[in-house]
Every structure is written in structure tokens, then in C-alpha cells.
Amino acid sequence: MKLSELAERLGAVLEGDASLEVEQVNSLEQARVGELSFLSSERYHSILEHSQATAVLVPADFEGSASCALLRVKNPDRSFGEAALLFYAAPPVPVMGIHPSAVVADDVVLGADVSVGPNCTIEGHVKLGDGVVIGSNSIVGYGSQLGDAVYLHASVTLREFSKVGNHVIIHSGTVIGSDGFGYSVEPDGSRRKIPQIGIVVIEDDVEIGSNVSVDRARFGKTVIGRGTKIDNLVQIAHNVTIGPDSVLCGQVGIAGSTKIGAKTILAGQVGVAGHLTVGDRVIANAKTGIVTDIGEDTHVMGMPAVPKKEFQRGYFGMLKLGALRKKIRKLEKQIDSLIKK
Incomplete structure (x- = not known):
């Protein structure tokens, strides 16, 4: 399916070569030429920059860089699900x-x-x-x-x-x-x-x-x-x-x-x-x-x-217990030395 047709079906704004073909979907890390992927979170920006996908669905306000065509949509996760169905060969419908x-x-x-x-x-x-x-x-x-x-x-x-x-x-x-x-x-x-x-x-x-x-x-x-x-x-x-x-x-x-x-x-x-x-x-x-x-x-x-x-405060406090223990031992030694004097 050409990117121009895919963009039209998904209501996406295409940035890139409209004549490129997409045959299936895949993850950002595993996508190759001819495959479509999506950006679901900012944490994957670095993966997008090096992805080999032909096109990637991104949020409408995405401002990062990419090495592939971009399809800007309101909700990449939802649009990716819609796109996946376009390339999915469903099993036969159960016989009535x-x-x-x-x-x-x-x-x-x-x-x-x-x-x-x-x-x-x-x-x-x-x-x-x-x-x-x-x-x-x-x-x-x-x-x-x-x-x-x-x-x-x-x-x-x-x-x-x-x-x-x-x-x-x-x-x-x-x-x-x-x-x-x-x-x-x-x-x-x-x-x-x-x-x-x-x-x-x-x-x-x-x-x-x-x-x-x-x-x-x-x-x-x-x-x-x-x-x-x-x-x-x-x-x-x-x-x-x-x-x-x-x-x-x-x-x-x-x-x-x-x-x-x-x-x-x-x-x-x-x-x-x-x-x-x-x-x-x-x-x-x-x-x-x-x-x-x-x-x-x-x-x-x-x-x-x-x-x-509350849980996070308690957890991060627990992580400091080792350093606090060392500090207490140091103070104990200082107090002992003062008492002996």
C-alpha cells in the first residue's frame, strides 16, 4: 500500500515520499524497509532516529528528527491498531x-x-x-x-x-x-x-x-x-x-x-x-x-x-539507610572519643 493511500485511510498528515510502499507493521526496533511502525512515547525518540522503518506514525505535534517518512496523527497508538488491520490476513469467518x-x-x-x-x-x-x-x-x-x-x-x-x-x-x-x-x-x-x-x-x-x-x-x-x-x-x-x-x-x-x-x-x-x-x-x-x-x-x-x-518517600528513604548507618557509626566514634577525654 502506498503511503499516500495509507495516510488518507488513517486521516494522517504525511511528511515524506508519498509513493513509498508499506507491506506490514512492526516495532520501531525491528521494523525494516517496507514496514510501518509508531512512536508511543518520548522515551523511544532515540530509537526512532535510527529506525529502518519506511514510515512511522507520530503525534501531530512531534518535533524530533527521523530518518524515515512520518505520518502525523492525533493518537499514534490507536492509528497503529487501525493500520495493523489493513495488513492483517484474518482467519476465515466462522460458518453460520x-x-x-x-x-x-x-x-x-x-x-x-x-x-x-x-x-x-x-x-x-x-x-x-x-x-x-x-x-x-x-x-x-x-x-x-x-x-x-x-x-x-x-x-x-x-x-x-x-x-x-x-x-x-x-x-x-x-x-x-x-x-x-x-x-x-x-x-x-x-x-x-x-x-x-x-x-x-x-x-x-x-x-x-x-x-x-x-x-x-x-x-x-x-x-x-x-x-x-x-x-x-x-x-x-x-x-x-x-x-x-x-x-x-x-x-x-x-x-x-x-x-x-x-x-x-x-x-x-x-x-x-x-x-x-x-x-x-x-x-x-x-x-x-x-x-x-x-x-x-x-x-x-x-x-x-x-x-x-508516600510509598516512594519511604522507598527512597530506605535506600539512604546504608549511608545513614555509616554516618551514625562515625558520630558514635566521635562521641566516644569526647567521653574518653
């Missing part, structure tokens, strides 16, 4: 209809243009909306409801009575609606299983990565709010509520009955204790341990979680 090896209950309600792949099981009283795709070896449990344009990739398990909104994507290996982890302690110290009779509700425009577990509620519902994005290997316990447009990165674990606010970001391996409230627009750095309620618009880190600036 039910594969002969799938087991579908007689009372299942199918919307228009539904695709059910090989070896799937769709249990009774299920309702599938228009344009739903159920990947091979997936299970949709009894009484579940899926909205329009839901995509379950291969080997997804949706347990009974789950409710999924419109335009939801769930990746392979994920289990929605498994039993919550709840046991009562008997007089002899043994543990008795507590029935988990609630459901899971996944609202519109949610995407859930692979090998995620979202537990059904003990009673009531576990809720994943509209527009929330969940990375791989995340554990969400029973009766958790996650607000709209939140982000949960890999290996986050949230204990039961905790409420996560809207537009909150939990970075990798964040742990949240049970029965807490984490407010709107909270950011928790990687490996943060949240053990108390967190107010809205707070940036926390550490274990236990404290405000970011």
Missing part, C-alpha cells in the same frame, strides 16, 4: 449454522446468523442473540443468555444461568460461573461447602482474556461492568462487582464481595482482599496488596497499599 458434532438442546433459542462450532454443548433454555459465535469445544450452561455479537473462542465454559451482554469477547480456557470458594467450619474443624446459587452478569462491550475464572455469586450476582477489559489469568471471586470501563491486568486476584469502581486500573498481580470498596478511577501498581478501602482518584502501590507518593 450448527456443526454436526455440536449438541444443542431442542428448546435453545437461536438468533440470526449464529455459528456453533465442532463439539460444542448448548444446554436447555439457552438464548443466543444475533451474530453469536461459539468456538469449538465450548459449553453454554442451562438457562444462560447471550446478547448480540458475542464471541466465545474455543474451549470456553459458561456455567448455568450466566447472562452475557452485547459485543462481548471471551477467550479460550476461561470459565464463567464456576462455584464461589465458600465453606463453613464445622465443630470438628472440617469444612462444609456453602451452596453457591447466584449468577454471573457480564455487561456490554466486555473482553475477557484466556484462562480467567469468574465465580458465580453465593447469592445475587457477580457483575463485570460495561466496557471492562480483563487480561489473562485473572481470578474474580463470588459477589464481586466491577464498575464500567475498568482494566484488570494479568494475574490479578479479587476476593469475594469486593466492589471495584469505574475506570479503575489494577496492574499485574494486584491482590484485593474481600469485602472492600475500591473507588472510581483508582490506579494500583503491579503487585500491590489492597487490604483496606481505597477512595476514588487514588494512585496506590506497595503491600499493604499506600498512596504512591
